[in-house]
Amino acid sequence: MTATDTTFGRMETEFRAKRAAGRKLxxxxxxxxxxxxxxxxxxxxxxxxxxxxxxxxFSDPVMDGPVIQEASQRALDAGVNINIIFDQARELxxxxxxxxxxxxxxxxxxGHERFAHMLDVAGIVAAIVPDLPLEESAxxxxxxxxxxxxxxxxxxxxxxxxxxxxxxARCRGFVYSVGLLGVTGERTSLAASATNLAARLKAITDVPxxxxxxxxxxxxxxxxxxxxxxxxxxxxxxxxxxxxxxxAVGEYVxxxxxxxxx
Amino acid sequence: MSIxxxxxxxxxxxxxxxxxxxxxxxPACQELEAAFREAWSDPSFIAELDNLLREYAGRPSILxxxxxxxxxxxxxxxxxxxxxxxxxxxxxxxxxGQALLAKRMGKTRLVAETGAGQHGVASATAAALLGMTCxxxxxxxxxxxQGLNVFRMHLLGSEVEAVHSGSRTLKDAxxxxxxxxxxxxxxxxxxxxxxxxxxxxxxxxxxxxxxxGKEAFAQCNDLLGSPPDVVVxxxxxxxxxxxxxxxxxxxxxxxxxxxxxxxxxxxxGIPGVVHGMRSYLMQDEYGQVQEAHxxxxxxxxPGVGPxxxxxxxxxxxxxxxxxxxxxxxAFQMMARSExxxxxxxxxxxxxxxxxxxxxxxxxxxxxxxxxxxxxxxNQMMEILGG
Numbered sequence: 001m002t003a004t005d006t007t008f009g010r011m012e013t014e015f016r017a018k019r020a021a022g023r024k025l026x027x028x029x030x031x032x033x034x035x036x037x038x039x040x041x042x043x044x045x046x047x048x049x050x051x052x053x054x055x056x057x058f059s060d061p062v063m064d065g066p067v068i069q070e071a072s073q074r075a076l077d078a079g080v081n082i083n084i085i086f087d088q089a090r091e092l093x094x095x096x097x098x099x100x101x102x103x104x105x106x107x108x109x110x111g112h113e114r115f116a117h118m119l120d121v122a123g124i125v126a127a128i129v130p131d132l133p134l135e136e137s138a139x140x141x142x143x144x145x146x147x148x149x150x151x152x153x154x155x156x157x158x159x160x161x162x163x164x165x166x167x168x169a170r171c172r173g174f175v176y177s178v179g180l181l182g183v184t185g186e187r188t189s190l191a192a193s194a195t196n197l198a199a200r201l202k203a204i205t206d207v208p209x210x211x212x213x214x215x216x217x218x219x220x221x222x223x224x225x226x227x228x229x230x231x232x233x234x235x236x237x238x239x240x241x242x243x244x245x246x247x248a249v250g251e252y253v254x255x256x257x258x259x260x261x262x
Numbered sequence: 263m264s265i266x267x268x269x270x271x272x273x274x275x276x277x278x279x280x281x282x283x284x285x286x287x288x289p290a291c292q293e294l295e296a297a298f299r300e301a302w303s304d305p306s307f308i309a310e311l312d313n314l315l316r317e318y319a320g321r322p323s324i325l326x327x328x329x330x331x332x333x334x335x336x337x338x339x340x341x342x343x344x345x346x347x348x349x350x351x352x353x354x355x356x357x358x359g360q361a362l363l364a365k366r367m368g369k370t371r372l373v374a375e376t377g378a379g380q381h382g383v384a385s386a387t388a389a390a391l392l393g394m395t396c397x398x399x400x401x402x403x404x405x406x407x408q409g410l411n412v413f414r415m416h417l418l419g420s421e422v423e424a425v426h427s428g429s430r431t432l433k434d435a436x437x438x439x440x441x442x443x444x445x446x447x448x449x450x451x452x453x454x455x456x457x458x459x460x461x462x463x464x465x466x467x468x469x470x471x472x473x474x475g476k477e478a479f480a481q482c483n484d485l486l487g488s489p490p491d492v493v494v495x496x497x498x499x500x501x502x503x504x505x506x507x508x509x510x511x512x513x514x515x516x517x518x519x520x521x522x523x524x525x526x527x528x529x530x531g532i533p534g535v536v537h538g539m540r541s542y543l544m545q546d547e548y549g550q551v552q553e554a555h556x557x558x559x560x561x562x563x564p565g566v567g568p569x570x571x572x573x574x575x576x577x578x579x580x581x582x583x584x585x586x587x588x589x590x591x592a593f594q595m596m597a598r599s600e601x602x603x604x605x606x607x608x609x610x611x612x613x614x615x616x617x618x619x620x621x622x623x624x625x626x627x628x629x630x631x632x633x634x635x636x637x638x639x640n641q642m643m644e645i646l647g648g
Contacts, residue, residue, distance in 0.1 A: 059428060059550040060536050062440045063284050069427055081548045104282055105535045109549025131535075133288045135272065136280055156286035158447060163289075181286060182445035 009150035010125050011051055011097040011173040015208040015229070018050060024260040025174070025210055025230025026221075028237045028253055029053040029101060031071035033080030036246040038088055043250030044237070045094040048257030053128060053232060054089060056082055056102035063130040063213075065185030067235040071242060082106065086122035099126035099152065099173070104140070107132075112143035119149050126150040126173045134167055141170065152176050155201055157193040168205035175207050177228060179214040185235045186216035190223045198228035218259035225260040265511045265578055266468070266504075266569065273461020276575060278568035281460040283538045287440075290447045295462040297367050302469060307362070314358045315473065318391065319348045321355075323474075325481040326631075330599040335619035338626040340490065341602070342478045342506060344633065351605065351633030352474060352502045353384035357453060359470035361388035364451035371446065372396040374453045375439040377404055377432035377498065378560030378607065379411025380633055381455030386420035388453075396420040396453075399438040401431035404559045411637050429553035431562045432498070436537050456499025457567035460538030464567050468504040474630065475509020482628060489513040491625035495632065496520050496610040497528075497581065498561035500570045502632035507579065515628075517579035519570060520614040522589070525554030527566035528574045528581035534565075541568040557586040557641075558606035560633075588613040590645060593635065605633035606641070 008016065015025055028044045030037050032054045041052050057072035057080060064072070089098060100119065107115045107129065119127065127149055132140060134153065144151045150172035155164055157178065168175055179194035180187070194211050201209045211224040212232030221231045233256060240248040273279045273295075281291055301307040315321040323346055328339040344352035364372060372389050374396065376382030382398040389396035398415055402424040405412055415422050428434040436459075443452040457464045457471075482490055493510045495503035497519035507517050521529055527542045534543030536551050544552040544564035554564045573579035584592075589606060592613035597603045604612060611629050615622075635642075 059552075060433065060437050062437050062537075063444070065441070066427075073428070076550065105543075105545070105549045105551070108533075108535050108540075109545060130284055131282050131538075133281065133283060133285050135288070136282055154285040156284070156288075158286050158289045160289060167285075178286060181447060183441045 009148060009172055011099065011150050012208070014097060015050065015174055019208055019229050024225040025050045025208060026253065026257055026260060027051045027053055027210060027230065027232045028249070029055055029232060029234035030241065031055040031057060031068065031075055031238055032085035032089070033057060033075035033078065034071055034241060036241060038092055039246035040241045040249040041092055042094060043246050044253045045096050047250045047253035049096060049253055050230065051097045051099060052094070053099050053101045054085065054124070056085060056100055056106055058103040058106060061103060063183055065183040065235060067239050068184050071238045082118070086118055089122045089124060097126065098124045099128060100124055101128040101130065104129050104132045107140055112140050116143045116147035116149050120147050126152055128152040128176060130154060134170060137170065154178055155197065157181060157197045164201060165204050168201065168207055171207050174210045175201055175205060176232065177201050177209050177211045179211050179224070182214065184213050187214045190215065190220040194224055195227045198224065202227065218256045221256045222259040231260070266508050269461065269465050273465070275569045275572035278541050278571040279461055279464055280540050281538060282535050282540065283460045284444055286444050286447065291460050291462070293367070298363060298462055298466045301363055301366060307366070311359055311362055314362070315355065319354045319358060320346065321473065322477045323347055325478065325485065328600050331596070334599060335616060336623045337619050339615065340482070340626065340628045341631040342474060342628065343631055344474060344502065345605065345631050349380070349384045349387050350636065351380040351384065352471060352505060353381045353455060354387070355473055355505070356455065356467050356470040356501060357381070357384040357388045360451065360453045361392050361394065364453070365392055365394070367451065369449055369451040370394055371450045372453045373439050373442045373450055374398050374455060375432065375435035376400050376455065377435070377562055378558065378605070379404065379408040379415070379637060380560060382422065383411050383414050383418070385453050386415040386418035389420060390418045397442065398422045399425050399435040399442070401429070401435050402426050403430045404432070407641055408559055408637060410640065431553070431559070433551065433564055456501040457504045457569060458499040458537060458539055458565060464539065464569055467501055468508060468569060471501055471505030472508045474502070474505035475507060478506055478628060479509035486626060489515045490628040492516045492518060492622060492627045494518040494520065494611045494615055494627060495630040496561060496607045497566060497570060498525070498563045498607065500567040502630050504567060504569060506630040511578065517573065518614065519579055519581045520610045521581055521583045522556035522558060522561045522610060523583040523585045524556045525561050525563055526583045527564060528570060529583050536565055539568045541571045542566055542574070557589055558610065560605070560607040561610065582614055584610050584613040584617065588617060592616050593642065602631070603635035603639070604631055605635050606638045608632050
């Protein structure tokens with residue numbers, strides 16, 4: 001058994017329906033508070049994204065490589081905080097579900113119940129917390145479940161077989177299949193571990209499996225989607241936003257969408 | 263049972279500790295915990311480590327009574343001389359333990375973070391001795407102010423990478439070392455330098471430093487016939503303090519961990535989660551980790567080991583602060599009165615003792631002199647104007 005019996009959250013319900021209809025899922029990541037971030041999300045939604053992962057900038061992003069580190073630092077230097085990001089997220093009039101990617105101290109500091117409620121008020125339906133492994137997840141997951149926030153768990157290539165079903169069982173929304181041993185960032189090729197882990201997960205769960213970390217361009221997204229139900233695009237999106245602005249994000253998302261339409 | 267016993271199965275000391283790491287590292291932490299547990303109950307591992315500590319690091323370290331300072335301050339002052347260990351600080355105790363364990367686990371490469379450079383030098387030393395490769399991450403600010411130790415690490419055959427992200431000090435070096443570990447977890451052991459990080463590090467590093475407290479307890483017993491009244495150590499992450507506290511936590515001695523005023527995790531912090539652990543942490547109203555500011559690179563850390571947070575929360579240890587100005591004064595006082603140049607980190611402990619001596623008249627105070635001050639001489643020359 002995976003996830004809850006019959007009642008999935010909004011994101012998982014939509015993802016399952018789209019998968020059933022033969023569509024691969026595309027989730028771009030945008031650092032909240034970067035100049036142009038709202039326009040980037042609107043552009044991504046219009047270009048075929050199925051959900052958006054909003055990164056909440058943190059001072060010590062241990063799972064992130066240079067691009068997202070720099071984006072976080074820029075946002076923090078500009079004085080951005082979660083109140084500002086949540087207020088601006090609420091103004092987003094996109095049709096697709098919004099998730100946050102945030103480090104655990106942001107939640108811990110705000111308080112579990114309070115943070116879950118803040119997400120709900122901001123119209124955000126899911127959370128991804130890369131430094132909160134299964135064993136430490138209960139306090140947050142309890143609060144998130146109570147507020148109807150879907151918590152996406154990460155699965156890594158290092159996980160032994162017995163661990164994967166336990167992770168999948170705790171996943172809401174989708175399972176984040178970590179593509180490689182390493183931090184976020186662009187790589188010249190898709191690691192073999194990306195499709196290996198996605199295949200291992202597909203074999204043990206019917207929760208949608210999305211590959212993230214090290215899926216760096218449209219070709220790699222296509223390769224990952226031969227096995228997985230979809231992909232998360234992080235550094236490649238954020239880099240375009242920082243270097244070329246929101247329109248470039250829209251163009252890139254359209255390119256990836258085309259590549260994963262089989 | 264000792265107050266400083268094994269943490270819970272989840273790696274908790276009271277409500278502190280735990281294992282807040284990316285999923286990729288969970289199996290590595292579990293594997294490390296199992297390997298340490300097994301090695302630490304294996305007499306052959308203990309004998310091998312003891313042998314290295316004795317014949318390579320130069321243990322046991324001596325206890326020095328400071329008659330001059332004692333007379334000046336009206337106290338009996340004893341120093342545990344960890345500065346006399348090979349590589350010049352207590353850090354070698356932990357590093358030899360971890361490097362031996364890493365070899366036993368089949369790892370061929372060490373990564374380490376360093377602040378003042380003492381842990382980096384110790385790691386580079388152990389890697390050279392045991393035939394492993396080693397990469398040390400060091401904040402760019404610290405590379406600047408600890409040039410001598412950077413060169414030492416190069417001499418010892420290690421690679422040193424200056425970290426330019428965030429505050430460019432110790433906390434950012436930890437982030438970068440963790441990122442390296444995530445990417446290279448198969449062959450690499452993260453040789454963490456303090457009683458911090460995810461379980462089992464705070465416990466394991468404390469166990470490797472327990473030798474300090476064990477020796478000091480026996481030495482005090484020989485000299486005094488009883489434990490001292492007060493045990494004092496500086497606290498950044500808190501490994502030297504944990505080492506010496508472990509020998510006296512179950513005695514009536516007061517335990518004092520001295521933090522820099524600009525890096526007072528226990529004093530000004532509230533519980534937070536960073537670097538794999540839940541502990542007191544300097545952070546802003548949104549949970550962003552704040553930058554520590556101290557004259558001493560080794561104490562420039564906004565967090566603290568979780569067991570220190572636990573000892574503070576139950577009132578067993580006290581965590582006062584001293585200012586940079588008090589530290590500069592204490593550094594010179596120790597040099598002039600005793601002919602010992604302390605590391606700036608340890609000068610924090612001395613500064614607290616000098617300030618509080620009037621309230622401790624006639625008492626016996628044991629201070630952990632965890633490192634020697636050679637590395638700080640250039641910096642002090644700039645401050646004092648040669």
